[in-house]
Amino acid sequence: xxxxxxxxxxxxxxxxxxxxxxxxxxxxxxxxxxxxxxxxxxxxxxxxxxxxxxxxxxxxxxxxxxxxxxxxxxxxxxxxxxxxxxxxxxxxxxxxxxxxxxxxxxxxxxxxxxxxxxxxxxxxxxxxxxxxxxxxxxxxxxxxxxxxxxxxxxxxxxxxxxxxxxxxxxxxxxxxxxxxxxxxxxxxxxxxxxxxxxxxxxxxxxxxxxxxxxxxxxxxxxxxxxxxxxx
Numbered sequence: 001x002x003x004x005x006x007x008x009x010x011x012x013x014x015x016x017x018x019x020x021x022x023x024x025x026x027x028x029x030x031x032x033x034x035x036x037x038x039x040x041x042x043x044x045x046x047x048x049x050x051x052x053x054x055x056x057x058x059x060x061x062x063x064x065x066x067x068x069x070x071x072x073x074x075x076x077x078x079x080x081x082x083x084x085x086x087x088x089x090x091x092x093x094x095x096x097x098x099x100x101x102x103x104x105x106x107x108x109x110x111x112x113x114x115x116x117x118x119x120x121x122x123x124x125x126x127x128x129x130x131x132x133x134x135x136x137x138x139x140x141x142x143x144x145x146x147x148x149x150x151x152x153x154x155x156x157x158x159x160x161x162x163x164x165x166x167x168x169x170x171x172x173x174x175x176x177x178x179x180x181x182x183x184x185x186x187x188x189x190x191x192x193x194x195x196x197x198x199x200x201x202x203x204x205x206x207x208x209x210x211x212x213x214x215x216x217x218x219x220x221x222x223x224x225x226x227x228x229x230x231x
Contacts, residue, residue, distance in 0.1 A: 001028045003226040004181045005103070005136060005161045005207035008033040008054065009043035011076050012211040012220055019222045020051050026224035029053060034103040034136060036061035036075075038082050041090065045097055057100040057136055058091045060084060060124060062107040062117045088123050095131045102136025103161065106146050114142070118149065125153045136161050143169050151176060162209060164191055167198070174199050181207040184215040184229045206230050 003023070008031070013019055023031060033048065034057045035041035041058040048056035063084075070079050091101065104124040106117050128135040134157035139146040143165030150158055158178040163170065173180070180199055184207070186192040196204065206229035208214075214221035215228040 001026065001226055001230060002030045002032070002205060003028060003208050003210070003223040004032050004159065004205040005057075006031060006033055006210040006221075006223055007036070007040070007212075008047050008210070008223075009035065009040045010211050013222075016047070016051075019224070020053065023223040024053065026227050028223055028226065030055055031223045032057055032099060032136075035059055036066060036103050037077070038087055038090070039077055039080075041087070045094060048097070055099040056097060057102040058094065058098050059102040059104040059136065060087055060120055061103055061138065062105065062110060062113075063120065064113045064116075065107040065110040068110070084120055084123065088127055091124075092127055092131060095133065098133065100134040100136050100157075100159070101128045101131075102134075102159070103138050104135065105138035106140075106142035106149075107138065108141025114145070117142075118145070121146075121149060125149065125155055128155050128157075129153060133157070134159060139163055139165065147173055147176075150178070159205065161207060162213070163195070167194070170195055170198060174203055177203075179203050179205060181205045182229050183213045184208050184221060184225050185213040186229050187215045 031054045033044050035044035044056045048054045067079050069075050136159045160180050162183055182192050206226050208221045208226045210221040
């Protein structure tokens with residue numbers, strides 16, 4: 001089993017040793033943990049260095065939306081401003097320590113700053129092309145824009161994380177050869193059940209997005225639960 005997308009740096013993982021042990025017992029061979037800003041990117045590298053089954057992806061989440069989620073308490077980390085170009089250079093410098101670039105992309109909940117989001121996303125797409133790494137993409141309520149930007153690039157190794165676009169966009173992305181990750185809340189989310197039906201199984205991965213999207217209500221998600229998505 002692979003958990004292709006999660007956030008092991010999240011403060012909710014104050015028992016990380018136990019979570020990794022649980023994952024191994026459940027049969028996981030790879031956990032891909034994703035950074036979203038300078039602080040989490042550095043923690044991601046540390047975690048991947050410490051645990052043999054953990055691989056790192058480094059990214060930059062839509063900036064203003066991240067600040068909003070931090071403020072709302074969804075991701076209790078620091079909100080310090082940073083130089084995007086400097087962070088892109090940091091990711092490139094660590095290219096031999098990472099499996100993918102991500103999490104990055106666009107978020108339609110922050111429509112007023114979509115131009116700025118596109119600028120940042122473009123830089124990460126260009127970096128993925130340059131260093132030949134897969135890219136893990138966030139596309140909430142901005143699925144059409146994301147597909148348009150990816151299609152106009154040369155990049156082929158694309159993983160659409162938690163893609164919730166309309167059926168025609170799912171089909172288009174699949175025709176472009178992109179991959180999708182089915183999250184653990186597929187156990188009750190009909191849109192992901194439909195995606196699993198219509199997309200070629202060779203283009204599907206499973207993810208937890210831990211500590212979010214748990215298959216069990218009122219229970220923190222963790223990599224071991226990715227088995228529920230595969231089921």
